[in-house]
Amino acid sequence: MKVDATDRQIILATQQGLPLVPAPYKAVADQIGLSEDALLERIARLKSIGVIRRIAAAPNHYRLGMTANGMTVWDVDDDLIGELGPIVGALPFVTHSYERPRALPGWPYNLFAMVHGAHRDEVEAKRGEIARLLGAACRGGDILYSTRILKKAGLRLPPKKA
Amino acid sequence: MTILDATDRAVLNRLQEDLPLSAHPFAEVARELGLTETDLISRIARMKDNGMITRFGPFFDAEAMGGAFCLCAMAVPEARFEIVAEQVNAHPEVAHNYQRCHKLNMWFVLATGHKSAITSVANRIETETGLAVLRFPKLREFFIGFRVAA
Numbered sequence: 001m002k003v004d005a006t007d008r009q010i011i012l013a014t015q016q017g018l019p020l021v022p023a024p025y026k027a028v029a030d031q032i033g034l035s036e037d038a039l040l041e042r043i044a045r046l047k048s049i050g051v052i053r054r055i056a057a058a059p060n061h062y063r064l065g066m067t068a069n070g071m072t073v074w075d076v077d078d079d080l081i082g083e084l085g086p087i088v089g090a091l092p093f094v095t096h097s098y099e100r101p102r103a104l105p106g107w108p109y110n111l112f113a114m115v116h117g118a119h120r121d122e123v124e125a126k127r128g129e130i131a132r133l134l135g136a137a138c139r140g141g142d143i144l145y146s147t148r149i150l151k152k153a154g155l156r157l158p159p160k161k162a
Numbered sequence: 163m164t165i166l167d168a169t170d171r172a173v174l175n176r177l178q179e180d181l182p183l184s185a186h187p188f189a190e191v192a193r194e195l196g197l198t199e200t201d202l203i204s205r206i207a208r209m210k211d212n213g214m215i216t217r218f219g220p221f222f223d224a225e226a227m228g229g230a231f232c233l234c235a236m237a238v239p240e241a242r243f244e245i246v247a248e249q250v251n252a253h254p255e256v257a258h259n260y261q262r263c264h265k266l267n268m269w270f271v272l273a274t275g276h277k278s279a280i281t282s283v284a285n286r287i288e289t290e291t292g293l294a295v296l297r298f299p300k301l302r303e304f305f306i307g308f309r310v311a312a
Contacts, residue, residue: 003227011227017219020207022186022199040183043220047183050226055187057177057206058217071262071269082302089304097304100233103296107266112233112298142264150259151251151270 003051006034010042011051018055066116070123070143072130073109075102080137081111087133088113093126108140120145166214169197173205174214230277231257233298234284235266236291243267249290255283266296 003011009032019027029039046052061069076084081099088111089097097113113130117123127143134141166174172195181187192202209215225231238246243261250256250270259270272280284295 011220011222014219015222017210017217018181020188020203020210020218022188022203024187025183026185036185044183046220050223053221053223054180055183055220056180056218057174057209057215058221059174059178060213060216063213085302085304098300099302099304100298100300103298107235107296144262144264144266144269146260146262146269148261150247150261150268151256152258 002049003046006032007042007046007051010039010046061116065118068118068120068123068145069114069116070120070127070145072113072115072127072141072143074111074113074130074134074141075108075139076111076134077137077139078110084134084137085111088130091126091130091133093117094130109142115143166209169195170205170209170214173197173202174209177206177215177218224273228275230272230274230280231300232272232280232284233300234270234272234287235296235298236268236287236293237265238268238291238293240267246291246293250287253283253287255279 010028013028013032018024021027023036025039025043026036029036032039034042043052043055047054061067085097085099088094091113093115094113095116097111099110100112102108102110111134115123115126115130117126123143123145127141131138131141176191176195182190184190186199188202188206189199192199195202197205206215206218210218236246236250246268247259247261250268251259253272255272255274257271257273259268261267262269272283274280274283280297280299284297287293288295
């Protein structure tokens with residue numbers, strides 16, 4: 001079993017965030033009736049199986065002045081994407097990077113990389129950097145700027161009985 | 163826009179990395195940064211209050227918990243855009259939805275408990291709107307970090 005009932009309690013208790021107190025894990029443990037050690041062990045396990053990626057701050061790009069963001073998309077040679085994808089993903093201005101299926105004939109792109117910047121010129125310069133990095137392995141690319149958020153819901157747990 | 167001082171920036175950069183799993187994690191990070199535990203905690207609280215940090219806590223991968231996700235895109239005629247946006251957003255499985263500058267002008271993520279539900283929701287949207295829902299499931303993630311240099 002990947003996530004049991006107690007794990008789900010931990011997820012629910014920390015979904016909104018970790019308490020900002022000197023002993024935050026103790027505070028969560030008390031709330032759900034576990035010992036601090038038991039909680040730390042469970043969190044460590046959830047991290048080892050990838051359910052928790054890390055415990056960290058989510059910065060607000062807009063408030064930090066990174067108001068331009070573009071979804072760059074690339075048509076990368078299938079034999080080389082495994083090698084080039086991680087290099088693109090490691091660029092400091094790329095926040096998410098995925099390989100996805102093409103939707104031919106209209107959509108030849110298989111590499112997606114989200115780029116953030118203070119303004120569009122900066123995003124375009126970074127896009128140029130990715131293009132140079134991909135070189136001849138890339139047959140084309142495009143960039144899709146977001147113009148409006150139509151909906152944004154928080155993380156919801158998959159509906160499931162424990 | 164609120165101004166961050168150099169210490170706030172150092173805090174924000176560090177906090178995008180993992181918090182230690184220990185009894186006093188903030189004390190550990192504060193030591194790394196040459197701050198007191200109290201100062202660090204109050205800086206995080208302030209950056210949360212003023213919206214520089216949207217959330218501080220565990221990042222969950224719902225897919226690893228057994229959920230399924232799929233990025234989808236539609237080419238929506240401009241004249242019908244608002245109506246289609248309402249039709250799409252009405253589905254609770256639509257986690258977020260963005261308008262983008264492209265022929266494919268509507269991009270949304272479906273989040274469901276199981277993979278099979280992705281297909282049924284996407285098909286339902288196609289029926290309701292009469293438009294194709296292109297599906298771009300993640301094949302591989304080139305995940306390094308979400309870091310933004312503050």
